[in-house]
Amino acid sequence: MHFRKLDVTPREMVAAVIVFALLGLLIYDYNRRYESERHVTYYPGDQPLIDRALDLWSVENNQPRDEILTYHFPVVVEFRNETCVALPIKAGAAIGGTPVYCFDPKSLKLTRVDLSHAG
């Protein structure tokens, strides 16, 4: 089998390298943005409530606390007099459900627990 030699000038070669480098940079940047957006699911100010929910779920599910966010992600919803933290399972990460813990936002006192969709 005979392969035809590519007739490419050095200038064209440099242009091709630049085009591929730009393409690579675009893909890298897109992934980096996507990753950072995906991981921001709550405001930093909600961290104390999320910590309380993780503590409670760790006991309820007999699961090490630092392992929980491997399988779940926190979602915070604010109501008039309480703030609720749901811990849904990341799709495909595990079988199970979504525990919901609600707190008084001022005292951080637990006001409600809903495990009816917790699996």
Place this chain on the structure above:
Amino acid sequence: MPMFGSRLPKRVTVDPSCNGLSAAFNPQMQDAALKLLRASLDPSNPAGRAEWGQIIAQPILGGSPWIGHPFSEEKTHEISGDRIARERPSAIGNLLTGYWPQSILLHTHPNPNDPGAVSAGDRNLGMPVIAIDTKGRMTCAF
């Protein structure tokens, strides 16, 4: 231990969500589900109860389903996808041994909430799932 022993369900009730999934109606599989529930509610589990699972494969030409061994991560509400993947035979392995390539996950919902139907996490596992709750009710997602 209010749920253990004589208060365990003696038979399975199949929810309409399982219509179309023949494994859910197989007597051997239902028997396995009740045994799995017993293991799940056994007080010897570290937290008094734990979610247990078992992989099922359906035969292509009739006969008995293949039922894997029971497994658990000793968590009360979940089993990780990694653990399930380790327990699950490969699609090719299933085919070569006469079973449909897609395995099914049977698992327990030992929590006291009623009804303990398949959850959002169960529905998004990426394989057919059967859940049995403490009343012996079986629900499916496939």
